[in-house]
Amino acid sequence: MAIKGIIFDMDGTLIDSQLDFDQMRTDMNLPPNAPILETVEEYSGSRRQECEQILKRHEQRGVEQATVFPGIPALLLHAESLGLKMAIVTRNLHEFAMEMLQMLPVTFAPVIGREHGPVKPDPWALLYICQQWNIEPHEAIMAGDYRFDLEAGKHAGCTTLWFSQKRVIGASDWHGLADYTLENNFLGKQLLDEILENHRDQT
Ligand SMILES: [Mg+2]
Known part of the structure; x- marks a missing residue:
């Protein structure tokens, strides 16, 4: 069961929109x-x-x-170079997402906003994307910075990757939903390689 795509949350994960x-x-x-x-x-x-x-x-x-979090462009370009598909699922509006995503060096498809259907932690958007990509949910990583991202990922059956950003690990009851934790965006390339290696087809 090789990893074939990454579904990203946007705000607080890739983009620092400073939403309070x-x-x-x-x-x-x-x-x-x-x-x-x-x-x-x-x-x-x-x-x-x-x-x-x-x-x-x-x-x-x-x-x-909005600004891009340091280390994110290199991580995205690395994912692209590995041939991974990339999509966005946000509880923000699609129009705002499309505007902010222009700051990033890769293309996401599809980009699912809250007006499209049930929002995270509902797994609807994740399952929809996997269907569009023609892959199984366990072949996708759900990456995000918050409870809803990890819950949606677990509900869908994806591998979950938590961008802990500045949070103290273990301080909340939902941190355990992360299969992998990225504490420093600049270590994202190595962690992505590690995840892909762990999930490589055994055939
Ligand atoms: Mg977020």
């Missing part, structure tokens, strides 16, 4: 740690509209501030 989810919750008056999209979806009328506007305002600012 705690500040979003404060601005929307949501409970601490509430999943934003799911909580807003339960609201209706003007309350929901107000939250959606706040969210979009934060995301728009994110697009304007």
Whole structure:
């Protein structure tokens, strides 16, 4: 079961859009740690509209501030040189994603935003991508920086790769969902080689 593709989360993984989810919750008056999209979806009328506007305002600012995390371009070019397919699954909007992804040196296809279907941690988008790529979920890596990415990866049956960024490993109950952890983006090439080697066909 060789690895044939990587499905990436975008915000906080490849792109530093500086989205402050705690500040979003404060601005929307949501409970601490509430999943934003799911909580807003339960609201209706003007309350929901107000939250959606706040969210979009934060995301728009994110697009304007966005930078690429150091070490990411080299990692992506390495993945491309290995012949791996690459896609994006984001809880952000597709239009914002397409704008930010222009900063990266490789092409992602497909790019799935939240308007396309059930969002992570639902595995829908991951399974859809594997189907498009004509591969099995266990032949794909789901790579991301947060709980939803690893949960979606596990639900789909993918190998999970956690970009820990600046988080303290083991500090949250979901860190154990990572099959592999990348602590330093500049070590990404070696880790990718290691994962591919571990999953190489035994035939
Ligand atoms: Mg993220």
